[in-house]
Amino acid sequence: MLEGYCTALITPMRDGEVDDEAFRAFVEWQITEGASGLLPCGTTGESPTLSHSEHKRITEICIEVANGRVPVLAGTGSNSTAEAIELTRHAKEAGADAALLVMPYYNKPSQEGMYQHFKAVQDAVAIPQYIYNIPGRSVVDMSVETMARLAKLPNIIGVKDATADLTRPTLTRVAIPGDFNQMSGEDGTAIGYFAQGGHGCISVSSNVAPRACAEFYAAWKARDVAKALKLHTRLMPLHDVLFCESNPIPVKYAAHLLGKCRTDMRLPMCQPSTESKQRIKATLRDLALLSD
Numbered sequence: 001m002l003e004g005y006c007t008a009l010i011t012p013m014r015d016g017e018v019d020d021e022a023f024r025a026f027v028e029w030q031i032t033e034g035a036s037g038l039l040p041c042g043t044t045g046e047s048p049t050l051s052h053s054e055h056k057r058i059t060e061i062c063i064e065v066a067n068g069r070v071p072v073l074a075g076t077g078s079n080s081t082a083e084a085i086e087l088t089r090h091a092k093e094a095g096a097d098a099a100l101l102v103m104p105y106y107n108k109p110s111q112e113g114m115y116q117h118f119k120a121v122q123d124a125v126a127i128p129q130y131i132y133n134i135p136g137r138s139v140v141d142m143s144v145e146t147m148a149r150l151a152k153l154p155n156i157i158g159v160k161d162a163t164a165d166l167t168r169p170t171l172t173r174v175a176i177p178g179d180f181n182q183m184s185g186e187d188g189t190a191i192g193y194f195a196q197g198g199h200g201c202i203s204v205s206s207n208v209a210p211r212a213c214a215e216f217y218a219a220w221k222a223r224d225v226a227k228a229l230k231l232h233t234r235l236m237p238l239h240d241v242l243f244c245e246s247n248p249i250p251v252k253y254a255a256h257l258l259g260k261c262r263t264d265m266r267l268p269m270c271q272p273s274t275e276s277k278q279r280i281k282a283t284l285r286d287l288a289l290l291s292d
Contacts, residue, residue, distance in 0.1 A: 036200070114140065
């Protein structure tokens with residue numbers, strides 16, 4: 001079961017290609033700085049524009065560098081069930097600890113269609129699997145009832161909840177008794193999510209502030225609510241600015257400012273505006289993440 005801050009990793013690029021060397025170094029830095037888990041090939045990793053071979057190589061590199069020190073939750077979702085099965089099968093063969101499958105986007109499946117999609121993947125590949133519910137990007141929203149049906153299946157063990165609906169963790173606990181692993185997918189509401197029984201956060205902000213995010217979660221786990229609230233409040237401007245434009249545009253620029261990668265992205269993602277760059281840089285300076 002995942003716990004704490006799992007970083008939804010960026011994918012460094014150079015001259016149109018994935019920068020393997022920068023990615024290796026970035027994964028190592030994340031572990032050194034206290035990330036408790038790693039997610040390659042999620043939305044933050046620009047998965048929609050990765051080829052299948054790139055997707056698989058990035059997953060393999062992350063698993064290799066992590067070397068069992070922290071769990072690797074491989075992004076394997078697709079709006080094509082057959083493609084999701086293929087990527088999930090590869091993740092298992094590569095040695096991932098679990099797979100994260102996004103809601104089928106664009107297709108707009110019914111609740112029954114969602115159920116059958118995730119059931120088909122879990123039937124095909126025996127690896128722990130997480131449902132990634134993110135209505136803002138996928139358009140569709142899995143109901144608590146459908147999730148409860150899926151939680152009865154042996155390989156579906158948790159959710160990345162990016163609904164920003166803070167009634168969901170409690171409603172889900174009521175509907176799914178036991179150890180269903182609930183991970184927040186929203187940095188800005190993480191403290192409220194934890195307060196209702198959430199186990200951690202699959203985070204964008206921890207790409208640039210992994211140590212601060214780990215310290216926040218440690219304070220929460222220690223039941224030092226005052227300290228946790230103070231740290232959460234301090235991080236809130238970062239959570240906010242990293243969504244001043246579509247993710248992962250701001251976070252990749254922030255990582256560039258920290259010297260972790262170039263700003264290269266693949267269309268239709270493009271460089272942030274001058275105003276956004278100034279906001280991102282100012283926020284990093286305010287948090288003492290950037291000195292110049």
